Amino acid sequence: MKIENINRKFRQLSVRILRHRLLVMGLFALLIAFSFVGTKRIVMTTYMNMYSLVLADTQWCAVNETYARAFS
Known part of the structure; x- marks a missing residue:
């Protein structure tokens, strides 16, 4: 895979993350919350x-x- 293809895929991913930033932040917060709950076990x-x-x-x-x- 050429470096231009890799750069294009990273650019597309970053655009998607920025477009849906509230959803991404919510999922990250949910992951952190589940991690804290799991540490009790x-x-x-x-x-x-x-x-x-x-x-x-x-x-x-x-x-x-x-x-x-x-x-x-």
Whole structure:
């Protein structure tokens, strides 16, 4: 693709964004709002030996349970 084609596509995109700027700003604000709502669901847990290559049985069970709760 030639550079003129790329420049033309960027120019067309910028014209569309400027033409519909209120809609674009509204969608951006909505995306930010959903991001803030989603941060409440993030759970951070660490285990002391989680970074070792071999996990003990109790640690392995705790890790599996944590992932099962998070992704079920």
